[in-house]
Amino acid sequence: MTDAVGTHTGTETALRQAEAGPAAGPPREVAFTPAFSCRGVGVGFGAKTVLEGVDLDIAPGTVTALVGPTGCGKTTFLRTLNRLNDRVPGFRRSGTISLVGEDLYDRHMDPLVVRRRVGMLFQRPNPFPLSIHENVIAGVKAHRLAPRSELRSITERSLREVGLWEAVADRLGSSPFRLSGGQQQLLCLARALAVRPDVLLLDEPTSSLDPVSTEAVEDLLRSLVPGLTIVIVTHNLAQARRLADRTVFFHGGRMVETGETAELFENPQQEETRNYVSGRFG
Amino acid sequence: MATVPVGTALPTASPHPDRALDTRPSVRRRRWSRRRAANAVYWGACAAALAGVAAPVVWVLAGVVNSGLRDWHWSVLTTQTVGTGGGLLNAIAGTLVIVVGVAVIVGIVGIAGGIYLAEFCPEGRGGLLRGGSEILSGAPSIVLGYVGYVTLVVRFHWGFSLAAALAVLSVMVVPYVVKATEVSLRSVPTAYRDGSEALGMPSGYALRRVVLRPALPGIVTGLIVAMAIAVGETAPLLYTAGWSNNLPTAHLFHAPIAYLTYPVWTFYNQPYASAHRLAAVAALLLVVLALLMIVVSRIIVAVTQRHSETSSAPH
Ligand SMILES: Nc1ncnc2c1ncn2[C@@H]1O[C@H](COP(=O)(O)OP(=O)(O)OP(=O)(O)O)[C@@H](O)[C@H]1O
Ligand SMILES: [Mg+2]
Numbered sequence: 001m002t003d004a005v006g007t008h009t010g011t012e013t014a015l016r017q018a019e020a021g022p023a024a025g026p027p028r029e030v031a032f033t034p035a036f037s038c039r040g041v042g043v044g045f046g047a048k049t050v051l052e053g054v055d056l057d058i059a060p061g062t063v064t065a066l067v068g069p070t071g072c073g074k075t076t077f078l079r080t081l082n083r084l085n086d087r088v089p090g091f092r093r094s095g096t097i098s099l100v101g102e103d104l105y106d107r108h109m110d111p112l113v114v115r116r117r118v119g120m121l122f123q124r125p126n127p128f129p130l131s132i133h134e135n136v137i138a139g140v141k142a143h144r145l146a147p148r149s150e151l152r153s154i155t156e157r158s159l160r161e162v163g164l165w166e167a168v169a170d171r172l173g174s175s176p177f178r179l180s181g182g183q184q185q186l187l188c189l190a191r192a193l194a195v196r197p198d199v200l201l202l203d204e205p206t207s208s209l210d211p212v213s214t215e216a217v218e219d220l221l222r223s224l225v226p227g228l229t230i231v232i233v234t235h236n237l238a239q240a241r242r243l244a245d246r247t248v249f250f251h252g253g254r255m256v257e258t259g260e261t262a263e264l265f266e267n268p269q270q271e272e273t274r275n276y277v278s279g280r281f282g
Numbered sequence: 283m284a285t286v287p288v289g290t291a292l293p294t295a296s297p298h299p300d301r302a303l304d305t306r307p308s309v310r311r312r313r314w315s316r317r318r319a320a321n322a323v324y325w326g327a328c329a330a331a332l333a334g335v336a337a338p339v340v341w342v343l344a345g346v347v348n349s350g351l352r353d354w355h356w357s358v359l360t361t362q363t364v365g366t367g368g369g370l371l372n373a374i375a376g377t378l379v380i381v382v383g384v385a386v387i388v389g390i391v392g393i394a395g396g397i398y399l400a401e402f403c404p405e406g407r408g409g410l411l412r413g414g415s416e417i418l419s420g421a422p423s424i425v426l427g428y429v430g431y432v433t434l435v436v437r438f439h440w441g442f443s444l445a446a447a448l449a450v451l452s453v454m455v456v457p458y459v460v461k462a463t464e465v466s467l468r469s470v471p472t473a474y475r476d477g478s479e480a481l482g483m484p485s486g487y488a489l490r491r492v493v494l495r496p497a498l499p500g501i502v503t504g505l506i507v508a509m510a511i512a513v514g515e516t517a518p519l520l521y522t523a524g525w526s527n528n529l530p531t532a533h534l535f536h537a538p539i540a541y542l543t544y545p546v547w548t549f550y551n552q553p554y555a556s557a558h559r560l561a562a563v564a565a566l567l568l569v570v571l572a573l574l575m576i577v578v579s580r581i582i583v584a585v586t587q588r589h590s591e592t593s594s595a596p597h
Contacts, residue, residue: 087479126477130589138492139483176589191481
């Protein structure tokens with residue numbers, strides 16, 4: 001293991017506290033350093049402002065859903081959380097975001113380390129054009145997290161974690177593109193988990209999957225908390241209700257409302273939220 | 283044949299929906315035969331186009347192979363040229379040295395240039411490199427050869443030499459490799475870049491491990507085209523490499539070097555049967571060399587693409 005791991009003991013402490021669970025007190029609220037803490041965050045491209053004035057805390061070990069009509073900036077916001085927008089031409093950001101108490105956009109924060117700590121899964125499965133085994137350990141190798149001799153066992157462990165091991169154990173050396181779409185997405189999940197991230201960002205991870213694969217992915221995600229903090233963008237409100245502890249609603253260039261998922265869906269405080277969750281627009 | 287069940291309302295954008303939905307048998311038959319006729323015309327056109335491309339290729343190949351085999355004797359592979367007779371060992375060796383040299387130089391410079399243009403050069407920059415590269419690829423080879431002669435061979439006192447030949451040939455073919463590299467890298471799906479960036483791979487590492495691989499077939503093809511052009515060039519070599527009856531030496535400068543296009547071009551104009559024979563055999567060897575390069579490039583492509591999204595080979 002390299003120093004990349006040593007730099008975030010803060011998170012691990014927070015996670016351990018979170019894992020201690022209900023017995024140790026209310027695990028979800030701000031008693032802990034939030035995994036993410038956004039203050040007055042604005043994002044945009046060139047002259048176009050996508051979101052403004054977002055104040056949001058995301059507690060460690062929870063699932064947070066980002067919902068809102070198309071084009072409201074969910075993807076842009078999500079990609080800001082692991083600095084994936086850094087190199088997008090015209091991207092600008094204001095306000096502060098901290099990752100477990102450290103300023104995410106600090107000059108001394110290495111974006112590569114940030115991305116190891118904050119993994120991401122995309123809308124469409126995107127395995128690399130490498131063998132299945134090489135796919136799983138791609139991140140581990142890039143960050144030199146383990147010696148060569150351990151790579152096989154990391155592959156097995158990660159594939160078991162996502163329930164893909166039985167299906168691919170006999171063809172680790174072959175192409176990932178002959179797997180089904182759902183299996184490819186699980187493979188990408190295994191790849192993201194193999195580097196032991198603290199947070200996983202998911203951008204509509206099941207929108208290209210059938211209901212059975214979707215359920216498999218959802219079950220899996222549920223089983224990953226509270227060891228992991230999850231932020232998921234979804235258009236599927238039922239999915240948000242099934243998965244998320246908290247839900248955030250973006251609309252019209254700002255964060256309209258956030259709250260406990262059940263609360264937000266049953267008893268929305270804002271007119272716009274009420275209209276959206278009742279399916280009247282979006 | 284797409285029959286429309288009677289009574290089915292098709293969602294159609296036709297301006298005459300009633301005509302599109304006309305399913306009377308006579309109308310259907312008329313449409314079917316019209317479509318068949320159109321189909322036949324297209325097939326005919328395609329076949330003619332194919333023949334138009336294939337015929338000259340077959341004709342040239344047949345001519346070259348025919349005359350080359352007629353005059354073939356194995357000693358051309360083992361003996362050196364003497365006057366306008368003897369063998370072609372010196373020319374074969376010289377051409378191989380030149381091609382390998384060009385491949386190394388152009389492989390490094392061209393691929394690096396293409397990577398820079400596609401990956402690292404900021405938006406709107408790189409115009410100079412791109413423009414220069416395009417001008418180069420448009421320059422007639424004999425002009426490049428002449429310039430090489432005047433500057434390198436004469437002014438810099440390199441003499442007829444491998445160095446001068448490599449310099450001129452490399453300058454001539456490097457644009458193909460730059461272009462091929464840039465285009466293939468740009469056509470790599472952004473999902474690979476996003477995925478590797480999201481895993482926290484450094485950009486150079488991601489390029490080597492993930493992004494370059496799907497671009498390789500295009501890059502290799504560009505490199506092979508460059509090598510094929512280098513093998514087949516005559517004019518710039520006449521100006522820079524000179525000609526030698528001896529095997530290539532380790533000297534980069536002041537040592538003329540032999541190459542296979544020389545006998546084809548020069549010996550053919552000699553009034554000796556032995557010279558004509560060598561010209562025919564050299565032409566055959568050039569064709570074989572070009573085919574070999576294509577085969578090798580196919581193998582490289584097949585091996586590197588075995589995990590690619592589009593490869594259909596069973597594992
Ligand atoms: N690279 C970019 N350059 C300029 N504008 C962009 C860029 N990416 C996104 N946008 C704009 O930012 C706005 C928000 O886009 P974003 O992709 O974040 O929406 P979204 O909420 O994820 O939508 P969807 O639900 O359809 O995925 C859109 O108006 C979009 O046009
Ligand atoms: Mg989106």
